[in-house]
Amino acid sequence: MAIITIARELAALGEEVARELSRITNYKLIDKEYLEKRLTDYGLSADKRERYDEKKPGFWASLSQERDDYLHFLKAALFEETTSGDCIVVGRGGAAVFKALPSLVAVKFVSPLALRIERIMKSYGCDERHALQIVEESDHNRIGFHKYFFSMDWADPRSYDLCFNSTKGDSAQVARIIDDYRKTIVDKAKEEAGKRRLAELLLGQRVVTEIVYAKKVPVHFLEATADGGRIILHGVANTQAAIDAALAAARALPGVAEAESAIQVVQEFTVMP
Numbered sequence: 001m002a003i004i005t006i007a008r009e010l011a012a013l014g015e016e017v018a019r020e021l022s023r024i025t026n027y028k029l030i031d032k033e034y035l036e037k038r039l040t041d042y043g044l045s046a047d048k049r050e051r052y053d054e055k056k057p058g059f060w061a062s063l064s065q066e067r068d069d070y071l072h073f074l075k076a077a078l079f080e081e082t083t084s085g086d087c088i089v090v091g092r093g094g095a096a097v098f099k100a101l102p103s104l105v106a107v108k109f110v111s112p113l114a115l116r117i118e119r120i121m122k123s124y125g126c127d128e129r130h131a132l133q134i135v136e137e138s139d140h141n142r143i144g145f146h147k148y149f150f151s152m153d154w155a156d157p158r159s160y161d162l163c164f165n166s167t168k169g170d171s172a173q174v175a176r177i178i179d180d181y182r183k184t185i186v187d188k189a190k191e192e193a194g195k196r197r198l199a200e201l202l203l204g205q206r207v208v209t210e211i212v213y214a215k216k217v218p219v220h221f222l223e224a225t226a227d228g229g230r231i232i233l234h235g236v237a238n239t240q241a242a243i244d245a246a247l248a249a250a251r252a253l254p255g256v257a258e259a260e261s262a263i264q265v266v267q268e269f270t271v272m273p
Contacts, residue, residue, distance in 0.1 A: 056144020
């Protein structure tokens with residue numbers, strides 16, 4: 001199993017290549033439309049998705065519990081969807097979310113500013129000044145989104161395995177190059193290791209879902225790291241009772257063999273609703 005993530009500047013043809021790559025490989029394409037349906041299933045409203053999707057949240061939004069809800073369910077949806085087999089993930093911090101997978105191929109698409117403006121003018125039917133505003137706003141949002149949610153420099157080519165300038169080659173040619181690269185670096189051993197690691201990531205996310213959203217145990221900034229069936233909980237709680245409840249919920253979840261706490265007790269800690 002391999003996962004290909006596509007990061008892209010606006011109007012750099014990343015979506016077009018992703019669709020062609022999905023066609024020639026038969027990989028599941030997980031794009032914005034696909035993820036919106038899954039996030040809706042988790043109960044995230046269109047307003048909440050719009051506030052955080054590939055955007056740096058504003059000051060008040062960054063302090064809100066909704067911010068943590070968005071990131072949690074984004075990861076949950078991505079982990080759930082990718083466990084079924086080979087996938088192509090477009091945007092949404094995919095290169096950061098799946099960074100730990102040995103079977104990851106992370107790709108970035110860029111294009112000269114003048115060409116991006118030309119494409120936007122044609123696509124949006126707008127003038128050059130408006131097209132430049134659209135491009136600059138998109139770049140600002142995507143840089144902020146990755147820095148805020150993942151502490152990742154979206155613009156740094158070292159964050160990716162491959163970077164393409166979309167002025168050269170058509171979508172079909174570039175898709176074949178990516179697929180050839182994937183076949184070269186992702187062997188059977190990496191595929192199996194990727195499956196195991198993804199199962200651990202999914203288990204950790206399910207533990208957080210159970211503790212925070214099902215049992216509503218008051219642990220803030222909760223993360224659960226998994227090593228096989230062993231879970232370690234990280235976060236902040238007001239009381240030892242909350243930590244004990246979190247551990248009990250984790251240990252009762254299928255797939256968890258043992259659970260330990262690294263949760264810190266901080267009295268009178270609060271988070272904005």
